[in-house]
Amino acid sequence: MSAEATNIPQQSEQPIRISIGTTLNIYSLALAVIPVFVVISVALGLFGQQARDQALNQMKFIAQARSEEVQRWLESSQLRLSSVLALPERQLVQIRSTVDNQRPNAETVSFVRGLLQDQLNSQQAFSEFFIYTTGGRVNVSTNPDSERTRVSELPYFEPSLLATYTQPAYINPETNTVDAVLTTPIVNLEGEIIGVLGGRLNFDTLASLLAPTEAFGDTGETYLVSLERSNIITPSRFVEYDPTIAYASKGIREALWGRTGGSFYTNYRDENVIGAYTWITPLGTGLLAEIAESEALQAVNDVRDVSAVAAIVMAILGLIVGQFVTRWLTRPITRLTYIAQLAIRGDYTQRARLKQFSEIGRLGFAFDTMLDNLVQSIRERNSRIREVMELSASLETRVAERTRDLRVAADVSRQITTVLDIDLLLQDVVKSTVESFKLYACFIFRIEDTSLGTQIIRAAGADMAGAVDVSKYVSIEPDTAGSVVAQAAYTAQIVTVNDVTVPLDYFADPQLPNTRAQLAIPMMLGTRLLGIFDFHSNQTGRFRPEEISVLTTLAEQVAIAMRNAQLFSQSQAAQKEAEEANRVKSQFLANMSHELRTPLNAILNFTEFVMDGDLGEVNEEQEETLQKVVSSGEHLLSLINDILDITKIEVGMLELFIEDVDINQSLKAVISTGKGLVKDKPIELVIDVEQNLPIISGDRRRLHQVFLNLLSNAVKFTPNGSVVLHAHREEDGVHISVKDSGVGIAPKDHPKVFERFKQTESGLRSAGGTGLGLPISKHFVEAHGGRIWFESDLGQGSTFHVLLPLKGEKLAEGELALEGK
Amino acid sequence: MPITFLYAEDDPMSRQVMHVMLTKLELEGGAEVTIFEDSSNFMERVKALPKVPDVILLDVQITPHTGFEMLKMLRADSAYDGKPIIAMTASVTVSDIEDLKKAGFDGLIAKPVRKKVFPELLERILAGDAVWYVP
Numbered sequence: 001m002s003a004e005a006t007n008i009p010q011q012s013e014q015p016i017r018i019s020i021g022t023t024l025n026i027y028s029l030a031l032a033v034i035p036v037f038v039v040i041s042v043a044l045g046l047f048g049q050q051a052r053d054q055a056l057n058q059m060k061f062i063a064q065a066r067s068e069e070v071q072r073w074l075e076s077s078q079l080r081l082s083s084v085l086a087l088p089e090r091q092l093v094q095i096r097s098t099v100d101n102q103r104p105n106a107e108t109v110s111f112v113r114g115l116l117q118d119q120l121n122s123q124q125a126f127s128e129f130f131i132y133t134t135g136g137r138v139n140v141s142t143n144p145d146s147e148r149t150r151v152s153e154l155p156y157f158e159p160s161l162l163a164t165y166t167q168p169a170y171i172n173p174e175t176n177t178v179d180a181v182l183t184t185p186i187v188n189l190e191g192e193i194i195g196v197l198g199g200r201l202n203f204d205t206l207a208s209l210l211a212p213t214e215a216f217g218d219t220g221e222t223y224l225v226s227l228e229r230s231n232i233i234t235p236s237r238f239v240e241y242d243p244t245i246a247y248a249s250k251g252i253r254e255a256l257w258g259r260t261g262g263s264f265y266t267n268y269r270d271e272n273v274i275g276a277y278t279w280i281t282p283l284g285t286g287l288l289a290e291i292a293e294s295e296a297l298q299a300v301n302d303v304r305d306v307s308a309v310a311a312i313v314m315a316i317l318g319l320i321v322g323q324f325v326t327r328w329l330t331r332p333i334t335r336l337t338y339i340a341q342l343a344i345r346g347d348y349t350q351r352a353r354l355k356q357f358s359e360i361g362r363l364g365f366a367f368d369t370m371l372d373n374l375v376q377s378i379r380e381r382n383s384r385i386r387e388v389m390e391l392s393a394s395l396e397t398r399v400a401e402r403t404r405d406l407r408v409a410a411d412v413s414r415q416i417t418t419v420l421d422i423d424l425l426l427q428d429v430v431k432s433t434v435e436s437f438k439l440y441a442c443f444i445f446r447i448e449d450t451s452l453g454t455q456i457i458r459a460a461g462a463d464m465a466g467a468v469d470v471s472k473y474v475s476i477e478p479d480t481a482g483s484v485v486a487q488a489a490y491t492a493q494i495v496t497v498n499d500v501t502v503p504l505d506y507f508a509d510p511q512l513p514n515t516r517a518q519l520a521i522p523m524m525l526g527t528r529l530l531g532i533f534d535f536h537s538n539q540t541g542r543f544r545p546e547e548i549s550v551l552t553t554l555a556e557q558v559a560i561a562m563r564n565a566q567l568f569s570q571s572q573a574a575q576k577e578a579e580e581a582n583r584v585k586s587q588f589l590a591n592m593s594h595e596l597r598t599p600l601n602a603i604l605n606f607t608e609f610v611m612d613g614d615l616g617e618v619n620e621e622q623e624e625t626l627q628k629v630v631s632s633g634e635h636l637l638s639l640i641n642d643i644l645d646i647t648k649i650e651v652g653m654l655e656l657f658i659e660d661v662d663i664n665q666s667l668k669a670v671i672s673t674g675k676g677l678v679k680d681k682p683i684e685l686v687i688d689v690e691q692n693l694p695i696i697s698g699d700r701r702r703l704h705q706v707f708l709n710l711l712s713n714a715v716k717f718t719p720n721g722s723v724v725l726h727a728h729r730e731e732d733g734v735h736i737s738v739k740d741s742g743v744g745i746a747p748k749d750h751p752k753v754f755e756r757f758k759q760t761e762s763g764l765r766s767a768g769g770t771g772l773g774l775p776i777s778k779h780f781v782e783a784h785g786g787r788i789w790f791e792s793d794l795g796q797g798s799t800f801h802v803l804l805p806l807k808g809e810k811l812a813e814g815e816l817a818l819e820g821k
Numbered sequence: 822m823p824i825t826f827l828y829a830e831d832d833p834m835s836r837q838v839m840h841v842m843l844t845k846l847e848l849e850g851g852a853e854v855t856i857f858e859d860s861s862n863f864m865e866r867v868k869a870l871p872k873v874p875d876v877i878l879l880d881v882q883i884t885p886h887t888g889f890e891m892l893k894m895l896r897a898d899s900a901y902d903g904k905p906i907i908a909m910t911a912s913v914t915v916s917d918i919e920d921l922k923k924a925g926f927d928g929l930i931a932k933p934v935r936k937k938v939f940p941e942l943l944e945r946i947l948a949g950d951a952v953w954y955v956p
Contacts, residue, residue: 590914594882597911601933602834605842608936614845637933637956648915655915701955 020333024326025319032318033311040307048300052264052274055296059276060262062215063289066222067278069209074166074182074282077125081182081199082164084119084129091115096188098140099133099195109147112140128200131186134161134193151198156181160196168284169226169233171244178203178226178233178243180283207234210287219271219292224285225252233285238269251275255286264293332360336367348375401546404436422565426460429558433535434462437547441468441512441536444558445476445485447529454478456489456532463536468511482507485532488520492529494548495520498541509536517542521552523559530559589647596640604633642772649779656699656783660807663693663734666700667727670707674725677712682720690728697807702780706788709773710738710800717798718742733786733806739799745792753790754778777802823851824947827867827874829891830909831859831883835932839878846940860886864894873900876946878930881910881921889924896925905946909934913955928952 085092098104098112116129120142130141136152151157156167160183167181179200186195210222224234226243230252235241250265255277262276267290275290294301332354339352348371354364430442441463445456458474480486482505488495498517500506508515519535533555537543609615611626618626648654667689678685714723721741728735745753754774781788785805792798826843830836836856843852855870857863860883867874877895881888888908895901908921911932921929928951930942935956945952 586914590912590917593913594911597913597932598832598835601911602838604933605838605936609841609845612936614841633933641956644914701953 019330021326021330024329025322028318028322028325029315032322033315036307036311036314040304040311044300044304044307047303048297051297051300052293055274055291055293056262056264056276058215059220059274059289059291061276062220062222063260063262063276063278063287066210066289067280067287070206070224070280070283070287073125073206073209074280077199077201078164078166078182078184080123080125081197082184084116084199085184085186085197087115095131095197096186096194098131099186100188104139109140113142113144116140116142124205125202126182126199127202127204130198130200131195132198133195139195154181156183156198159183160198161185161193166282168228168282169224170228170284171226171231176244180206203234210234212237217291217295219273219295220290222287222289224280224283224287225255227256227284227286230256232268249275251277251288251290252286255279255288258286329360332356332364336360336364339367339371343371343374348378407436422562422569423459425561425565426558427462429554429561430460430462433554434464437535437551438464439535440464440514440516440538443485443534444523445489445532445534446562447489447531454489456485459531463512480507481505484518484520485534488522488532489529492522492524494522494552496543496548498543512536514538516540519543519548519551521548521555523555523562525559525563530562533558586647589644593640593644596636600633600637600640604630604637607633642776645776646772649776654779654783656702656780658697658699660695661698661700661703662695663703663727663736663804664689664691666704667707667725667736669704670711671725673708674711674715674723677715678723681715681718683715683718684722686722686724688724688726688728693727693729693734694806696734696784696804698784698804699780703784703804706777706780706802707736709777710736710802713773713800714738714740714742714798721797730803732803734804735801736804737799737801739797741797744794744796744798745790746794750792754788823853824848824876824943825872825874826852826854826876826878827857827870828854828878828909829857829860829863829883829888830878830880832880835880835909838934842934842936842939846936848940848943859884860891863891864898867895868900873904875904876943877901877904877906878909879906879926881908881912888926889920892924892926905949907946907952918953918955922953929954931955 085095087095094108095112095115097108112131116131120126120129128141128143128146130138130143130146132138132151136150136157138146138149138151141147154167155170156165159165160167163185165183167179167183169178169180171177172179180203182199182201183196185193186197188194206224210224212221216222219237221237222234223232223236225231225247226233229244230246230248231243232239232245232247233243247268249267250263251267251273254261254263256279258279258281260278262274264272264274267273267275267288272293273290274293274296275288277286277288279286332352335354336352339350342348342350351368351371352364353368354361356364426444430444433439434442441461443461444459446459448455448457456476456478458476461468476483476486478486478489482503484495484497484507486507496517496519497503497506500508500516500518515536516539517537519537521533521535522529523531523533533551535543535551607626607629610618611623611630645654671685671687671689674685711723711725718740719742723741724737724739726735726737726739778788781802781804786803788800788802790798790800828836828839830839836858840854840856843854846852855874857866863886879888879891883891886894888910892906895904895906905927907928907930908926909930909932910917910921913929913931918929928946930939930952931954933956934942934954938954938956942952942954
């Protein structure tokens with residue numbers, strides 16, 4: 001089942017990034033909120049604009065109304081001021097007299113003051129009446145402190161001397177308060193202006209004109225601004241009254257420029273306001289009417305807040321409804337997904353069984369039907385797979401059995417190559433056979449033809465319990481009745497007893513009480529019977545044809561192994577024999593050398609002492625004879641040495657003592673001997689040896705032997721003439737050659753020159769010798785990695801060459817191979 | 822000062838050769854030779870000598886102590902440090918010579934040794950050369 005599951009493409013297991021539920025929720029939320037939001041936004045936009053326009057118009061209206069009110073108040077104030085002088089002539093005289101004279105009398109002043117005071121008390125527009133002369137001196141005032149002050153420096157002074165005048169509001173530098181003064185001239189009977197009546201406007205009254213009404217709400221206000229310093233000259237609702245402070249705003253700016261209109265702007269106290277402005281010419285002030293935008297739009301904002309709450313409520317409702325719809329939609333889908341995932345994991349037991357009659361319900365039904373079909377087909381396929389697996393399992397068992405058989409056979413084969421001790425091998429074979437084939441016991445018998453006739457002898461044995469004593473010598477008589485082994489040996493055929501109770505005369509081994517089946521396979525090599533492979537099982541009917549076939553193969557292998565081991569032990573014995581013979585030969589030669597050298601020591605020395613006259617006078621003839629004894633002794637010694645050397649060479653035991661060899665020194669010793677050799681012969685010894693020849697690696701004694709051999713050969717085979725020793729360095733070594741003008745060597749004899757115990761006919765004729773010198777020399781030179789060769793012809797003399805490699809080098813192999821071939 | 826020799830040799834002929842050699846050859850300063858006919862009580866006899874010999878020549882195949890054994894005894898005694906101990910033998914196979922070298926002999930004079938080379942060999946031995954002479 002799991003096999004099918006893994007075949008499902010993996011992308012179906014990917015996590016769901018956006019579920020249907022989430023999607024539906026998002027959509028329902030959007031549906032609930034977006035329209036509300038859009039409608040409210042548009043409505044608020046329109047409504048807001050309208051509200052702003054309305055507020056602006058309202059402000060404009062207020063500004064206009066207030067401005068007119070102020071102007072009316074100014075006009076009435078002017079009239080009021082003029083009416084002060086509408087007095088009976090008698091009183092007017094009094095007034096005129098206050099400005100006629102430079103110094104009016106106190107009574108008059110007091111009287112006029114009383115008049116003015118009465119007038120002042122009867123109204124509220126003015127806070128002070130005062131009369132001043134054309135010279136600018138205040139003679140009478142309702143405020144006595146003002147009397148006898150001068151107004152000639154004040155702005156209204158000069159215009160006031162000409163006609164009725166309204167002085168725009170200004171900051172009185174003395175009091176730092178806002179003043180507005182109306183004036184009207186005082187004329188005499190001739191119509192000449194003799195003085196001026198001034199009225200100081202009461203600003204409190206003006207302020208009360210501008211005071212806010214209920215229509216102004218919480219933030220609405222009107223105020224006047226002065227052109228003089230751009231300062232607010234009427235009290236504000238919001239800041240402490242200080243007419244000296246200058247302010248700036250768009251409204252103030254527009255008003256002071258004399259414009260009339262309205263706008264949205266930030267006012268003097270950084271409040272966003274809807275404001276209107278206008279200019280009051282006679283007073284020289286701008287009038288502003290402002291209301292905070294927030295207040296003006298209060299209604300709009302209220303609508304906005306209510307709408308927002310409504311939108312949120314709708315959104316929540318939308319979500320709830322959406323959730324409900326979502327669950328109705330997704331629950332069956334989730335169920336279907338769950339069932340599908342179970343199916344992917346190989347669990348086909350669950351069904352969706354949706355109780356809906358929608359499209360989803362039909363999908364669920366189709367899905368369930370599909371699963372039913374799938375389960376059915378899987379069931380069918382599984383039963384087929386099971387069949388195949390059962391078949392394959394039985395095949396596997398057979399393969400395993402065959403593998404085991406082959407492994408045992410391979411083990412045996414390996415043992416054949418490694419274990420050449422036949423008894424060990426057979427013991428290993430029976431042991432592994434018992435273990436591998438789970439046998440009760442297993443034996444190998446060897447067939448031996450002895451003086452007593454053919455014998456069947458147990459060579460190896462093993463049993464499962466390890467109870468068999470292998471070391472115990474057991475033999476079976478070939479004519480033992482009922483013995484399976486004996487029968488197999490006698491007939492040279494496989495004998496199988498699958499139930500030991502069947503043959504009446506079955507010969508049971510008392511050591512093996514549990515044997516129920518026995519098999520004996522003869523081990524044949526060609527037609528020769530080597531032994532019997534004997535198998536015991538504690539199961540009746542154990543030995544079936546397939547197993548017998550395998551065991552037969554095994555028996556064949558063992559037979560080959562036995563044969564090989566026999567051959568090996570024979571060859572080992574032969575090798576031992578050969579080695580022993582060699583050892584004896586070497587020992588003999590060593591002994592011979594020792595036994596010959598000891599008497600030679602006496603022979604040579606005593607002869608030389610006698611010959612040299614150390615032991616008494618000898619005549620020439622005696623000396624010559626003794627010389628022959630010495631020569632013979634020397635020859636005998638060289639023969640001994642040569643035989644020893646060639647023997648060592650033959651058995652590969654000759655070794656070189658490698659050390660640094662100075663060729664010049666070596667040749668010096670050879671030349672010294674050579675001079676002795678030619679002493680008594682008509683031969684000129686020519687030495688042509690390069691000085692400072694390189695040191696080479698070699699065996700000093702053996703190289704000396706080679707050089708001396710070549711030189712003594714040259715002298716030996718040259719009756720008269722010359723022998724030239726030549727030595728020089730060459731690129732690839734040191735070249736030593738000995739050239740003689742002697743008898744030479746016939747071309748047909750050339751191949752024999754380096755052969756052992758062979759001398760050329762001419763050589764033999766002229767000089768004896770062992771015939772071993774050159775073969776030994778050749779061996780030594782080659783052992784040094786050098787080469788030796790010669791050029792010669794009969795009667796033409798000979799030249800023998802030796803080329804020795806420099807230290808640490810070897811001659812190229814090609815050159816070596818040329819030599820002697 | 823004559824050169825003093827100790828020569829242990831069981832072969833009478835070899836002893837005689839050495840005797841003639843050392844007496845007839847005119848060695849510089851003369852030669853005094855002591856010859857042991859066998860190696861019994863070897864160290865006692867060596868120590869009994871009036872003077873430590875300048876050169877010790879030992880036959881190898883000698884009884885009851887072989888040349889190797891005598892060498893070992895001499896090496897064990899610091900009195901003979903630096904004195905050349907030379908094997909004199911007729912056994913000169915490769916393995917024989919290797920055995921001598923391994924045992925620690927300072928050199929070898931193989932038989933037969935000739936009167937014309939012996940003085941030179943001695944000279945080299947006394948000069949401290951390692952002489953391995955096989956004729």
